Amino acid sequence: MMHLNKTKTVFLAGIIGGMLLSMTGCQGSSVTAADSAGAEPIQITNVSYDPTRELYAAYNEAFASHYKEETGKEIEVIQSHGGSASQARSVIEGADADVVTLALAHDITLIEKAGLIEEGWSDEFSLDSSPYTSAIVFLVRTGNPKNIRDWDDLTAPGVEIINPDPKSSGGACWNFLAAWNYADRKYGGDEEKIREFEHSLYGNVTVMDSGARGATTTFVENGQGDVLIAWENEALQTMSEHPDEFEIISPSVSILAQPSVAVVDENVNKDGTQDAAREYLSYLYSDEAQQIIAEYGYRPSNEEILKQYADKFDLNMNLCTIQDFGGWDAAYEKYFVDGAVFDEIYQ
Secondary structure, eight states: OOOOOTTSOOOOHHHHTTOOEEETTEEEEEEEOOOTTOOOOEEEEEEEOGGGHHHHHHHHHHHHHHHHHHHSOOEEEEEEESOHHHHHHHHHTTOOOSEEEESSHHHHHHHHHTTSSOTTGGGSSHHHHOSEEBOEEEEEETTOTTOOOSGGGGGSTTOOEEOOOTTTOHHHHHHHHHHHHHHHHHTTTOHHHHHHHHHHHHHTEEEOOSSHHHHHHHHHTSOOOSEEEEEHHHHHHHHHHOTTTEEEEOOSEEEOBOOEEEEOHHHHHHHTOHHHHHHHHHGGGSHHHHHHHHHTTOEESSHHHHHHTTTTSOTTOEEEOGGGGTOHHHHHHHHTSTTSHHHHHHO
16 A cells, blocks of 8 residues: 655645545545645644444534644645555554544554553544444345345345455455354354354355445446445445435344544654644534534434434434444454464364
8 A cells, every 4th residue: 555645735624525536456545624825734644444334524614623623723634545454554554644534443553562652542533532423224225135134135046246355455354243143143143153143144245345435336236236235334335326226225233343543653743733633523513514414324423413314314213332242352252363264163
């Protein structure tokens, strides 16, 4: 992956908004409130995961206005996207991120263990530094020709599943655990049967992309597969763009997917961007940002604002949490490290 640095060309917010800047190994975009006088703005970089492109294009623009109003200073935000685990590795390898907004806490913990983020980062912002959540749903083609209603239906012969790879995608890890939780309930904790269920499900995966957005492209644009296991926000965005072509199916059991955010302390201390980076993440909890979050298909952490969008999100979905798996450190060690449960099942 090409490392980001802060001399990369940026686009003006008022002109470009959410357009994407192509980079090797990831996609980037940036938003700026720079004025016509050519004043040198503060510049920060947000390294994020695949499906947040549209969300942060909108948020960065709102944040630039907020920051200007509060401080009188201009700010630019460079945006990078890719599979969450791949993005974490890029930061460890030198990508100049001021903040990371990744798909799961474990990916940020890896950056912490590399010495770039201070211990206790999850307590720096509210709700374990998770300003928005999502869930895992199914996206099927109009008419649902394979009659897919729940996780069991994904194991039926002839069903072709599109799903990202847990080795590079945080969303794929959430997908795996949501399916595991369903089978755990169905088989009363019989791990042998749960593994057989997951083996049957992944045996039907015909394309395993490196990231969630790539999987969506494979299913939506390339027309492959009968069902996409997806972030709820990805499914909602697809429905908004192709309302007559797809349907969202909420399974009987899913998982509350909690993306996490953190300041990359080593980099902000080096670049002198500590205050700007912290304000950037703190403002995600503001009412303005929470409304933007909901509009782009993520579940706001603010319960009152979430209720305003009850017609958009299935708030009655039965959701487990990562705590049901002992937290991310325990879950990743059991299921996703090399040679762990996922590798045993998929092989």
